[in-house]
Amino acid sequence: MKKNLLDLLAAKEGYVSGEDISQELGVSRTAVWKQVRSLRELGYDIDAQPRQGYRLRLRPDRLLPAEIARGLNTGWMGREVVYLEETDSTNEVAKKLAREGAREGTIVVAEHQSRGKGRQGRQWESPPYSGVYFTVILRPSFAPRYAPRATLMAAVAVARGIKRSTGLEVRIKWPNDILLNEGKVVGILTEMSSDMDSIHHLVIGIGININHEIQIPSRYRYPATSLQSELKSPVSRLEVLQRCLEELEKCYDEWVKDGFANLLDEWRAMSHTLGRWVKVNFDEAAVEGTAEDVEEDGSLLLRQKDGSIFRVVAGEVLFPKTAK
Amino acid sequence: MKKNLLDLLAAKEGYVSGEDISQELGVSRTAVWKQVRSLRELGYDIDAQPRQGYRLRLRPDRLLPAEIARGLNTGWMGREVVYLEETDSTNEVAKKLAREGAREGTIVVAEHQSRGKGRQGRQWESPPYSGVYFTVILRPSFAPRYAPRATLMAAVAVARGIKRSTGLEVRIKWPNDILLNEGKVVGILTEMSSDMDSIHHLVIGIGININHEIQIPSRYRYPATSLQSELKSPVSRLEVLQRCLEELEKCYDEWVKDGFANLLDEWRAMSHTLGRWVKVNFDEAAVEGTAEDVEEDGSLLLRQKDGSIFRVVAGEVLFPKTAK
Numbered sequence: 225m226k227k228n229l230l231d232l233l234a235a236k237e238g239y240v241s242g243e244d245i246s247q248e249l250g251v252s253r254t255a256v257w258k259q260v261r262s263l264r265e266l267g268y269d270i271d272a273q274p275r276q277g278y279r280l281r282l283r284p285d286r287l288l289p290a291e292i293a294r295g296l297n298t299g300w301m302g303r304e305v306v307y308l309e310e311t312d313s314t315n316e317v318a319k320k321l322a323r324e325g326a327r328e329g330t331i332v333v334a335e336h337q338s339r340g341k342g343r344q345g346r347q348w349e350s351p352p353y354s355g356v357y358f359t360v361i362l363r364p365s366f367a368p369r370y371a372p373r374a375t376l377m378a379a380v381a382v383a384r385g386i387k388r389s390t391g392l393e394v395r396i397k398w399p400n401d402i403l404l405n406e407g408k409v410v411g412i413l414t415e416m417s418s419d420m421d422s423i424h425h426l427v428i429g430i431g432i433n434i435n436h437e438i439q440i441p442s443r444y445r446y447p448a449t450s451l452q453s454e455l456k457s458p459v460s461r462l463e464v465l466q467r468c469l470e471e472l473e474k475c476y477d478e479w480v481k482d483g484f485a486n487l488l489d490e491w492r493a494m495s496h497t498l499g500r501w502v503k504v505n506f507d508e509a510a511v512e513g514t515a516e517d518v519e520e521d522g523s524l525l526l527r528q529k530d531g532s533i534f535r536v537v538a539g540e541v542l543f544p545k546t547a548k
Numbered sequence: 549m550k551k552n553l554l555d556l557l558a559a560k561e562g563y564v565s566g567e568d569i570s571q572e573l574g575v576s577r578t579a580v581w582k583q584v585r586s587l588r589e590l591g592y593d594i595d596a597q598p599r600q601g602y603r604l605r606l607r608p609d610r611l612l613p614a615e616i617a618r619g620l621n622t623g624w625m626g627r628e629v630v631y632l633e634e635t636d637s638t639n640e641v642a643k644k645l646a647r648e649g650a651r652e653g654t655i656v657v658a659e660h661q662s663r664g665k666g667r668q669g670r671q672w673e674s675p676p677y678s679g680v681y682f683t684v685i686l687r688p689s690f691a692p693r694y695a696p697r698a699t700l701m702a703a704v705a706v707a708r709g710i711k712r713s714t715g716l717e718v719r720i721k722w723p724n725d726i727l728l729n730e731g732k733v734v735g736i737l738t739e740m741s742s743d744m745d746s747i748h749h750l751v752i753g754i755g756i757n758i759n760h761e762i763q764i765p766s767r768y769r770y771p772a773t774s775l776q777s778e779l780k781s782p783v784s785r786l787e788v789l790q791r792c793l794e795e796l797e798k799c800y801d802e803w804v805k806d807g808f809a810n811l812l813d814e815w816r817a818m819s820h821t822l823g824r825w826v827k828v829n830f831d832e833a834a835v836e837g838t839a840e841d842v843e844e845d846g847s848l849l850l851r852q853k854d855g856s857i858f859r860v861v862a863g864e865v866l867f868p869k870t871a872k
Contacts, residue, residue, distance in 0.1 A: 343745055367861050369693060369845075372744045399744070415743045420696045420723070420846070421667055421862040424739075521693075522744070537691050538745040 229259045230290055233270065233280040241277035285353060287333045287465060296466045301360070301473035304330040310352070312339040315415055315429040318359035322417070322425035326361050331469070333358040340431060341413055343400065348411050349448070354436045356465045359429040360472060364480070368418040371426060372522030373484055375400045375414045376491045378428045381475040382410055383494050385468030386432070390451055390459055395496035398515065398524050398541055403496050407449025409433050430468070434461050484520055492518065497541055502526070504539040511536070512544065553583045554614055557594065557604040565601035609677060611657045611789060620790045624653040625684070625797035632656065634676070636663040639739055639753040642683035646741070646749035652687045655793070664755060665737055667724065672735050673772070678760045680789045683753040684796060688804070692742040695750060696846030697808055699724045699738045700815045702752045705799040706734055707818050709792030710756070714775055714783055719820030722839065722848050722865055727820050731773025733757050754792070758785050808844055816842065821865055826850070828863040835860070836868065 228249055232240060246253045260270050260278060267284025283291065289305040296302060304327055311317055314332040321330060334357050340348035350357050362374065379396045386392055386402075386409075394402045394409065402410035411431045417424040435458050436450035451459045479487055492498060495518070503512045504526065511534050513526030524536040552573055556564060570577045584594050584602060591608025607615065613629040620626060628651055635641055638656040645654060658681050664672035674681050686698065703720045710716055710726075710733075718726045718733065726734035735755045741748040759782050760774035775783045803811055816822060819842070827836045828850065835858050837850030848860040 343743070368695075368740070369861060371692075375744055413743060415741070415748075416692070417739070417741050419667070419737060419739045420699055537693060 229256070230263065230268070230280070233278060236279075239271075239273060239276040239279045243277075245278065285461065287335065287356065287358075287461060291462055292333070292465060292469075296469060298329075298470050298473045300327075300329040301476075302329065302331045302466075302469040306330065306332045308332065308334040310334060310336040310338060313337055313341050313429070314357055314359040315341060315413060315427050318361050318427040318429070319415065319417070319425075322361045322363075322427060328361060328363045329473075330361045331358050332361075333465070337431075341429065342411050343413060348413075348431045350431060351436065353461075355434045355450070356430075356432045356461050356468075358465065359427050360469075362426040362428065362476065364423055364426060366423070367421065368416065368423050369521065370484075371414065371416050371418070371423060372399070373479070373487075373520070374426050374428055375412055376518070376522055377475050377479055377484075377487055378412050378414070378430060378472065379410075380487055380490050380494065381471040382412070382430060382432070382468050384471040384475075385464060386410075386451065388471070389463045389467040390455060392451060392454060394494070396491060396494045398495065398497040398518060399522055399538075404449050404451070404454050407447045407453075409449050409451065409454075428472075432464060432468075434459050434464060488518070488520060497524070500543060503542045503544045504536050505542060506539050515541075553580070554587065554592070554604070557602060560603075563595075563597060563600040563603045567601075569602065609785065611659065611680065611682075611785060615786055616657070616789060616793075621794050622653075622797045624651075625800075626653065626655045626790075626793040628654040630654065630656045632658040634658060634660040634662060637661055637665050637753070638681055638683040639665060639737060639751050642685050642751040642753070643739060643741070643749075646685045646687075646751060650685050652685060653797075654685045655682050656685075657682045657789070661755075665753065666735050667737060672737075672755045674755060675760065677785075679758045679774070680754075680756045680785050680792075682789065683751050684793075686750045686752065686800065688747055688750060690747070691745065692740065692747050693845065694808075695738065695740050695742070695747060696723070697803070697811075697844070698750050698752055699736055700842070700846055701799050701803055701808075701811055702736050702738070702754060702796065703734075704811055704814050704818065705795040706736070706754060706756065706792050708795040708799075709788060710734075710775065712795070713787045713791040714779060716775060716778060718818070720815060720818045722819065722821040722842060723846055723862075728773050728775070728778050731771045731777075733773050733775065733778075752796075756788060756792070758783050758788060812842070812844060821848070824867060827866045827868045828860050829866060830863050839865075 232245055242253050242256050245256045264270055267286050269282035271279045271281050289307050292305055311334045314334050318332045336352035337350035337357050340350040342348040379400060383394045386394055394404050397403050400412040401408050413429040415427050433448055433450035435452045475487060497515045500515055502515050503510055513528040513534055516525045516527045518524055526534040528534055556569055566577050566580050569580045588594055591610050593606035595603045595605050613631050616629055635658045638658050642656045660676035661674035661681050664674035666672040703724060703726060707718045710718055718728050721727050724736040725732050737753040739751050757772055757774035759776045799811060821839045824839055826839050827834055837852040837858055839848055840851045841849045850858040852858055
C-alpha cells in the first residue's frame with residue numbers, strides 16, 4: 225500500500241488531492257492520511273496543503289525496499305529485500321534466513337551494523353547511513369570446493385557496479401578487498417553452509433564505504449577510503465547498490481551458464497596484486513614472492529626467489545617496501 | 549543427582565537402604581524415592597524391598613549420558629552429551645548447538661531419527677533402539693578445503709571402533725560408507741559452516757546399523773546389513789559407541805599433531821574401492837575406470853580405459869558387473 229501511494233505521488237510533479245488518492249487506492253481519506261504519516265516516519269518529505277492535497281518533496285536517503293526496487297534492472301537478484309535500520313551483521317541475518325529457506329537472490333540490507341564482520345575475525349566499520357552494507361543469498365549447485373570463486377566473482381561485480389555508478393576505476397587486492405588509490409573501499413566476506421558434496425547456501429556480505437566523511441582510524445593496517453573522499457562529492461548509496469545488484473546477477477548468471485574463465489580474466493585485469501612482489505602472512509609464518517597468477521579455485525600463486533611456485537590458499541597480502 | 553544415586557546402587561551387589569542413600573546424598577527419603585522413580589522411567593530396573601532398600605537389577609539398553617560416560621576412555625570427545633529419545637536428525641541438532649557455541653567434542657545422540665540424512669539428500673533409516681545415531685561437533689583450525697578429510701578420518705575411526713567392540717573387520721567404500729560382506733553397515737555425513745579462510749564448525753553424523761533384525765528394504769540400491777546380522781547375536785550399542793568415540797578422539801588428535809598421511813594410509817588399507825573397476829555416477833553423466841588412489845583432499849582418482857586419470861570429487865560409486 226505504501227508503495228502505491230508513493231508511486232502515485234511520484235508520478236505527479238504537483239499536488240495530488242486526498243480525494244483522488246482515496247479513490248485510486250480504494251481506501252478512506254483517513255487511511256490516506258495514515259499512510260502519509262508512516263511514509264514521513266520513514267523519512268519521506270511529503271508536503272500537505274489544504275484544498276491542494278499532497279506532494280512528494282524529497283525521498284529519504286534510505287535503502288528502503290521500495291527505493292531499491294525503483295529503477296532496479298534485475299530478474300531475480302535483490303527482488304526480495306530484508307531491510308534493517310540496524311543489525312549486528314547482515315551476514316548473520318542472511319544465514320538465518322537461508323537456513324529457513326529464503327530464495328536465491330534475497331538480500332539483507334542494513335543502514336548500520338553494530339558488529340560488521342571482516343575476514344579473519346576482524347571488524348568492518350559500518351557507520352550509520354554512510355555506506356552500503358548488504359548480504360546476498362545464493363544457492364549454487366557447484367561443489368563446495370568452488371565456493372572461493374564466489375568472492376572473486378563478487379569483487380568483479382562490485383568493481384563493475386562502482387564504475388557504472390561513479391565512473392571510478394577500482395583495483396582488486398587478493399582475495400577480496402577493493403582499493404581506490406591504495407585505500408580500502410570495499411570488503412567482501414563469503415560464508416557457506418555445506419556438506420562435502422554440495423553447498424546448502426552461500427552468503428556474500430559486501431560493505432562499501434560511500435559517504436564516509438573521515439578516514440577510518442589508523443588502528444587498521446590499511447588506510448580506508450570512501451567513494452566520496454575520492455570524488456570530493458557525495459554519492460547516491462542507492463545508485464551504487466542497484467548497479468552492484470545488477471552486476472552481481474549478470475556475473476552469476478554468466479558463471480552458471482558459461483563457466484568461470486571469463487570472470488577470472490576480468491578479475492586478473494583488475495588485480496592490484498598480480499605482477500607485484502608481495503609478502504603473505506599466515507598465522508605464524510610468511511612467504512614472499514611475485515604474485516604470478518590466481519587459480520580457478522581462487523588461490524594465489526607466488527614465484528619465490530628460488531624460482532619455485534608457492535600456492536597461497538588463505539592469508540593476508542602485504543606489499544613490502546624492499547623489493548627482491 | 550541421578551548419576552550419584554546410580555553410582556551408589558551400582559557400587560553394591562545387594563540392597564542399599566533408603567536411609568543410607570538419603571544420608572550419603574544428603575536428601576530426604578522422599579527425594580530418594582522420586583529419583584528411583586525417574587530412573588525407572590528411563591528404563592533402569594530397580595528393585596525395592598521393604599526394610600532392605602533398593603537394588604539395581606538391570607541397566608536399560610539406552611545411550612544415556614551416564615551410561616556413555618561409564619567406561620569411556622576419552623579426554624574431550626563425548627564428554628558433553630546431548631541425549632534425545634527422538635529427533636529429526638542429530639546433524640540438525642548439532643549444527644544448532646554448534647552455532648550457539650557448543651564445545652568441540654560435544655556429541656548429540658538419539659535413540660531414533662525421524663528424518664535421518666544420508667548423502668545427496670537421501671534418507672538414513674534409523675529405527676528406534678536398533679542402531680547408534682550420533683553427531684560429533686569439531687572446530688578444526690585447518691582451511692575449509694581440507695574438510696573432506698574429516699569424512700575419511702571418521703570412517704577410519706569407526707572401522708577401528710567396530711573392530712575393537714565386535715572383532716568384525718569392515719571395508720570402506722569411497723567416500724563414506726562402511727561395508728560388511730558387501731552390505732552397508734555405517735553411513736557418515738559431514739556438514740560444515742565456514743567462510744573462505746576458516747571453518748566455523750564441522751559436524752560429523754554417524755549412523756551404525758547394530759541390532760537391526762531385518763535387512764533394510766530393497767528400495768535402496770545397496771543392501772544394508774547390521775552388526776547383529778553378521779555376528780548372529782546382539783551387540784552392545786553402548787560398547788560400539790564408546791569405542792568409536794575413543795577412536796575418533798585418537799584419530800583427530802593424531803591428524804592435528806602429525807598430519808593426515810598415516811590416516812590416509814590406513815584408509816587405503818581398509819578401502820573396498822581401490823584397485824577395482826568402478827563406475828561413478830554424476831547428475832547426468834558417468835565415468836568408468838580403475839579406482840587407483842584417493843588423494844589427500846579425499847577425491848578419488850580413476851584410471852580410464854585410455855590410460856588417462858579422472859579425478860572424482862563427489863559422486864556415487866557403483867561396481868559394474870562387466871569389467872573393462
